[in-house]
Amino acid sequence: MSVPALQLDGLRKSFGKTEIIRGVDLSIGKGERHAIIGPNGAGKSTLFNLITGRFPKSSGSIRLHGHDLEGMAPFEINRRGLSRSFQITNIFPRMTVFENVRCSLLWSQGYKYSFWNMVSRQRALTEGAEAILEQINLTARRDLPAGVLSYAEQRALEIGITIAGGADVIMLDEPTAGMSHSETDYIVDLIRKVTENKTLIMVEHDMGVVFGLADRISVLVYGEIIATDTPELVRGNARVQEAYLGAALEAEH
Template identity: 80%
Template structure:
């Protein structure tokens, strides 16, 4: 059996007496598209923050490709091949679309903290940034200030920034939140394209997006995973329907 891309064992997180994550065991395979769903307050964002070391776990382990991530800083985890987006769009609005992506490429291209390299002269950086902009359908917007993009385009840019470092495990936190149906379709198609062959882990409330993208789904309720399986299995699970899915689907109609 191959090593999972991401493996959580006995993962817990408490804030004082409040137990937010209550012992999660989860294995996500390489190149799998995995969605984490659940009601507001279930602990989904806390789980993402534990995986990416923004929070330290109270107990348990997080392994990336078999390597225990305990004690690593978020930037170190990123350099090991795990990258994430956030619920709130994180871009540099005053910089151009191109410059946003180029910044995300610097470390992976070996620039690090080198003050004598003039990035404007690097053909490799320019071509790499333009390839990503082409992937995310923003090449024609490359010279615009990022803050002038539409909301959906800004989310697309953030996805481009997320994949720019070459990570093979991509975590997206509510990538279609606040979008119209047309914008949601645009971002869903984009996610399918840019994460091909990569491991995708996403938190998402739009069930049409979840069932359209995910190979497997985990349902998180009150800090515990109550079900994990293929979309059709999760949809048919009585516990999931009672705890979350029935209400979520009704809310969309």
């Protein structure tokens, strides 16, 4: 039996006396595209922050490829092979698109704290950045300041930054939030392409995106997962419809 890409057991998080995550058990297989959905305030962002080390857990365990992440800082978890994007676009707006991607490659290509290396002279680094720009369809924007890109292009750049370090588990927090239908289609195609043969875990409110991308869906309500199944079975789950899905689908029409 293969080791899951991500395994959560009895995960809990409290802020003072308020319990936000209430005993989450979840297993996500290697190469799976997994969506986490639920109403506002369900704890989805908190769950992401626990997995990526931004928040300390109150109890339970988090394992990445079988390795316990207990006590690890976010940068240590990233170096174990997990990378994430954020709800609010997180790029360097004054640096060029190319420089944003090149920075995200430095550690994975072994440069670390080598202050004496001129990165502009490192051919492998330049080629790696240009390959990612091509992958995210931003080669033509290479030399522009990242801050002048359109919203969808900035999200695409952030996805490029997320995958640049070579992580095999990619976590995307509401990647299509605030987008038009055409922008959403562009980002969904991009996500499908860049996460091929990787494990994708995403929080997303757009049910069209969720049902179009996910192999499995987990529904988080008030800090508890009430269902994990294929999109078809989640759609037909009476408890999910009552708690969330019916209202979410109606809101899109």
